Amino acid sequence: MDDRNTLLKEIGEVSFFLDDLRLYLDTHPLEEKAMDLYQQHHQKRMELLKSYADKFEPLTCHCIDLASNNSPDSDTRYAGRKHWTWSDGPIPWDTAANACHTAGILKGGA
Amino acid sequence: MWSYEKRLQFPVHITKTCPKTASLIISQFGGPDGELAASMRYLSQRYTMPCKEVSGLLTDIGTEELAHLEMICAIIYQLTKNMKVEEAKACGFDAYYVDHTSALWPTAAAGVPFNACEFQSKGDAITDLMEDLAAEQKARTTYDNLIRIIDDGEVRAPLKFLRAREIVHFQRFGEAMEKIKEKLDEKNFYYFNMEFDKQFVKG
Numbered sequence: 001m002d003d004r005n006t007l008l009k010e011i012g013e014v015s016f017f018l019d020d021l022r023l024y025l026d027t028h029p030l031e032e033k034a035m036d037l038y039q040q041h042h043q044k045r046m047e048l049l050k051s052y053a054d055k056f057e058p059l060t061c062h063c064i065d066l067a068s069n070n071s072p073d074s075d076t077r078y079a080g081r082k083h084w085t086w087s088d089g090p091i092p093w094d095t096a097a098n099a100c101h102t103a104g105i106l107k108g109g110a
Numbered sequence: 111m112w113s114y115e116k117r118l119q120f121p122v123h124i125t126k127t128c129p130k131t132a133s134l135i136i137s138q139f140g141g142p143d144g145e146l147a148a149s150m151r152y153l154s155q156r157y158t159m160p161c162k163e164v165s166g167l168l169t170d171i172g173t174e175e176l177a178h179l180e181m182i183c184a185i186i187y188q189l190t191k192n193m194k195v196e197e198a199k200a201c202g203f204d205a206y207y208v209d210h211t212s213a214l215w216p217t218a219a220a221g222v223p224f225n226a227c228e229f230q231s232k233g234d235a236i237t238d239l240m241e242d243l244a245a246e247q248k249a250r251t252t253y254d255n256l257i258r259i260i261d262d263g264e265v266r267a268p269l270k271f272l273r274a275r276e277i278v279h280f281q282r283f284g285e286a287m288e289k290i291k292e293k294l295d296e297k298n299f300y301y302f303n304m305e306f307d308k309q310f311v312k313g
Contacts, residue, residue: 015115026170027286028285059117060116093118097118099123
């Protein structure tokens, strides 16, 4: 599994943890332990998103940094040139963007 | 306001073309208990929901349903993107193909187009939350049925994830219902409609 897929898998896992916890906190707004977990994992997600954007391309509009992602290895037709990076990388609904996690998940017995 | 994140909530990686499977799963896109109806149900109901925490929950679940809609569309897209006309004809996907080629269009498995009548936005907190609780269970049953029919592990994995989310949402809506009850007349929950008779709502 390459670096891109490893990072995407980690982002997917921590983001889902937060998605689920957010709904829990919506109905349990005073639960300290859940709030601590939210804070920790939110911090982790922000770091991973930044790391992914620095190495590959932005996953959210908040991660767009036009000074980065201009390397000759970028997944874009404008590799090596300063360009609008929001459309770089695989399309989310294509298999290429989802190759990473599947093998591990299917091991659980689908 | 929403912002987009360029990834699916749970990965969809399907390598085998199967328009037959797509024709069944499409119900969870545009069918009566599908993800489009779910998202629109919650996002429509939230405006008049008198309890701020509950309208916040409706926003968050309605938003997650949009991510589920995207996963369902990704499943259908991957199942049909390389289909041949002969394959579409052999499994009865040809009628859809004539109108939509391999594009995504919201419809129920039986061919009924998406219809806003599939969900209610009734303007009564008890009524709307009961609708939401039932909707999550109906979607869960649909996923149960799909998982019974479909053998391909690559398709089953995201369906199992989506099924589990219906159960979590059901749980959260149940908790929301309890919050709503705290604001009602404890002797008669139907004494007033808290979305309309605002003067009776407990602080």
